[in-house]
Amino acid sequence: MAEQTALADIRAEDAGKPDTAVVRDALGVGVAVGLSGFAFGVTSAGSGLSLLQTCALSLLVFTGASQFALVGALAAGGNPLTAAAGAFFLGVRNAFYGLRLSQLLALPRAVRPFAAQWVIDETTAVSLAQPTRRAARLGFAVTGLSLYILWNLTTLLGALGAKAIGDTDAWGLDAAGPAVFLALLAPMLKTTVERAVAGLAVVLGLGLLPVLPAGVPVLVAALAAPVALFAEGRRAGRTRDDVSTERSRTAAPDTPDDAPEEAR
Template identity: 85%
Template sequence: MAQRTASSPSVRGGGPAAEPKSDGAVVRDALGVGIAVGLSGFAFGVTSAGSGLTLLQTCALSLLVFTGASQFALVGALAAGGNPFTAAAGAFFVGTRNAFYGLRLSQLLALRPLVRPLAAQAVIDETTAVALAQPDRRTARIGFTVTGLTLYVLWNVTTLLGALGAEAIGDTSAWGLDAAGPAVFLALLAPMLRSTTERATAALAVLLGLGLLPVLPAGVPVLAAALAAPAVLWFHGRRLGSGHLRGGRSGEGEGRSGRPGEDAR
């Protein structure tokens, strides 16, 4: 497999050059993500059918919406007895993050205008993560394309199978399949939580979601959990500001007294 040459443009500005990565390695990583997440479409199909949606409605959601978090938020709210408009609004706001992914990927991938509408359908968490993990534009395009195609095909096939098998399985809540999709996303997200700030954000989001679940309508706790990110960033910024302020005062004191060990004049 060809590897990135020294003349290939790097997708990361500044800093040391990223290590070259073979096409085969990129494809393997992309297939792994696509297959792992795509299989959870079965859980969505079962949950959607158990929520009262028809086979056509369930398959249409996966074909047209194609963002697992929003799809699970929608059917979860409907299953809990929520208003369809409220459920749709919640799913919409959960999916707005993909617009921000698109802004970053449009610069990274630099696709032709005719290709962009098709690529926009595949702008989701997994394709964005795989694309951003690559060392240059060419491998980013490969990772994005392979992940998107694998996940789209497998997600829709397993959605159909799940919806068809919902009647045979029976009560989906007894099997716990409604938690399979979120569990997959958490399993993919957990290894990425490396810094203290990221872990604090995740922990606060869980506390907000679970704490507000008994008192807010279905779908709203998920939206409220999103407030964890700005809250943690605000607190982190305050701590950094306090640290710089203390450091500045310390420096001023040294300036008045001269060098360490020297009597102040």
């Protein structure tokens, strides 16, 4: 029985996607997203961070949305603590990715602390798209390595380029970060609930921007998710109640009011 199980596992692994295909897909994601590190480098330098601070963010934080949120809030004159809080809340999603990937990849304990640095949107998406554990591990490693190297390299080039051209606002490069972030986010909004969360977050963020300190509207906009999910839950509950009521009415035959007592 053990031999049959082992043979079945081997056949399952062999039936998976070829390694070359996994590497090709992982490199495609790593290169495409890694190039946007240039926009972060420009945005960070334009917000007043030094070259060392900009590069340290990409090396140590390594999650694009949080990095853009942090430097964006600082560029708008926000309090550093508020800016850091907004970036932190955006980065919390990576912890949930880690819970799923820990089961999927089943990496050795000694490797997990190092692999945790690469648990981001892109590595999670590539890993979950693979048919076998071997392919998932390969996709995670190639995506993480290529993206980490390219993101940090382009961050350095972007920061150096921003220093060379001077005022980034004059060139309109301060909009590069938000534009890249929106380009990455838009394809992920596939369901009605996701679009509702995004729309409500935009309304809250832009509506509160003139009345709250920089960085705070981002934190308030995070309330869009529980509000939209609560509304969706209430709507789904009412729909189920309506369906149940309709079924009960259909199943129970109508009894005329003047029918004999025995028929009622």
